[in-house]
Amino acid sequence: GENVEQHPSTLSVQEGDSAVIKCTYSDSASNYFPWYKQELGKRPQLIIDIRSNVGEKKDQRIAVTLNKTAKHFSLHITETQPEDSAVYFCAAVYNQGGKLIFGQGTELSVKP
């Protein structure tokens, strides 16, 4: 069925450390994987995405990797800052209707 598993559910790091969030998806036909950041009381906002024809994508301190064989993808945040504290959601697209299936979310806390 349509499922995206996300781990860990909570993650606490010291400022300057790296943070890694991992997701797995069930449908091998999925070919687009966005990551959204949701600050407390705010809307989810896209921070990075990756298509299935690419194995890795970087944008400053954020990178996403994709392993299509294993149906895994991960978010890497380097040099974390307190303003990175938020809930992060991975997602995978199922079918052509733009249907996003979200992971359960990871609450990242960056301690100064």
Place this chain on the structure above:
Amino acid sequence: DTAVSQTPKYLVTQMGNDKSIKCEQNLGHDTMYWYKQDSKKFLKIMFSYNNKELIINETVPNRFSPKSPDKAHLNLHINSLELGDSAVYFCASSQSLAIHYEQYFGPGTRLTVT
């Protein structure tokens, strides 16, 4: 300029009532969505519309009825509200149904049913 807007921001109502949430996007997008975010932060798609046509209709009670008067608006009407309907409802839009277009979310409507 607000890209995706929703009204109201907060909605407190009693069980059994009927309520509506309105959503508007000024991005010129063809596709709009409704998501429900429960108390555990889980985000789940409910409906999507493309150019006023219903595309996705997840397993949602038929007390929930979306309406798209034009492609810039997607409203959500809920009949006979239940305690379990309490959640944050997000509207979103994307340029088209093509999968790689970013979905832009509205600010959310926090619905509390007492």
